[in-house]
Amino acid sequence: MRAVFGLVLIVGIGLAGFAVYMAKDYIGNYQAALAAERANRGPEIELTDVYVVNNTLAYGERVTDENIRIVQFPTASLPAGVFSNIDQVFPQGEKRFRTVLRSMDANEVLMETKVTGAGEDAGVSARLASGMRAFAINVDVASGVSGFLRPGDRVDIYWTGRSVNDSVTTQDVTKLIQTNVRIIAIDQTADQDRATPTVARTVTVEAAPEVVATLAQAQATGRMALALVGTLDETVVEAVEVDQNSLLGIEETKVEAPVAEEKCTIRTRKGNEIVEVQIPCPS
Template sequence: MLRLLILIIALGAGGGAAWIATQQTATAPDPAPVAAPPEPAIEMTSVLVAEMDLARSGEVTAEALRWQDWPVEAVPPSAIERKAQPGGLREATGQYATRPILTGEPIGQHLLAPTPGSYLAAMLSPGKRAVAIDANTQSTAGGFILPNDRVDVLYTTERGNDAPELRSRTILKGVRVLAIDQSTDQTTANTVLGRTATLELTEAQAEVVTAAQSSGTLSLSLRPMVETPGEPSMDAMEAPKRIRVGRGTSIEDITLN
């Protein structure tokens, strides 16, 4: 009888302890959530963009432009920024588009020209010259060379007298194409089988190309778009070496290329 009473008391004590533990667990507050670190604020600025599509050589009106908020890190280098040029919208009004401009596209000075016919001059980078060359773009790249592409310029000459041998080498690398024939449009659904290419060159490069064109044939080689254009490079053209050869009583001048 005593053992049964002890067992009942032990079971009662255990059940009470379990009930108290359950109540404490049920009423314990949930841990406070850990706040996520705040997102860094994106620094914004205002750039001038097109409010509507603009055609090449079309006049830019005030209604065709607007200021647009833009992330500072994504502002194109050539864009007109309101902080730097607060009068940019007024200054751009009345000028002419050098190429088709799409709605929402940032406006830069290279896209504007003071007169409708000066778009090619407006496309030139400072210190550069536009030089037209006779280059068969159909044979060099199947007619797929378009304005704003980057190309290498190949120079081909003949060497030897009795059995002429053709010799080609690259004299310019990474040159920007401004126009093919009379077309300066970059986007086209068709190939451009032009005979004349207008290139953007420095003054020294223009002299080399002019000299090469008068003494040989120039061709263009298309470069990949994924390559960073950088500044065009030029391989110096060696002056032809002339030697005088005597054969008996005759003397002959020979040019070595």
């Protein structure tokens, strides 16, 4: 009996030891896997709450409480002009809508540059920067770059008219009067997503008040033409002026008037007559 008891005890101790060994091996493998997973895990990403649109919105549509929601976005990758709380989207005391200026896809981050101010429609006034004014320029297929201009493009403005030379003669001259002027509307639309070329009749630009006066004078006294500036072009354009002579390569030469030969005379009286006699001039 004692032998059986001893055998059972030995078997039990062996099974217990085996169980401890297996458990230790399992725990060791688990800890190793956990350490490897922690080593491979990247640093924690800081997130910020931002508003996105629920569905695709086109120019002129309204952004309201119903078509936006808040999501978490990586803080380090946040674009400028996002909205982090509802009071930024719809300030207290303002109408609870904004109007889309540039189309947005579903789940796109809502940004200030793509919508008007709270309660505003998508008119030209919503596109003007502080202190700037809108001025309409009459154009046609030639002066308006064949209809390929869009709101948001930048143009150089040239004036062609009559110029007065030496207070007497006049001739046609073309002159660069403004550079890098931003277009805010074509005809009656300020949609920057407009892609179909159309021949515009008016182009509305954004300019400071003193520039508006220059453009008004230019439009009243001659003809204006626009030259499209490249999107990535940062060239500073110097003064440009071309007249008929420079266009044709004609160089002006001043013709000096011939110097009249100096004559010296003396007058003598002969009776009742006065006679003028030419004599050599003194050196």
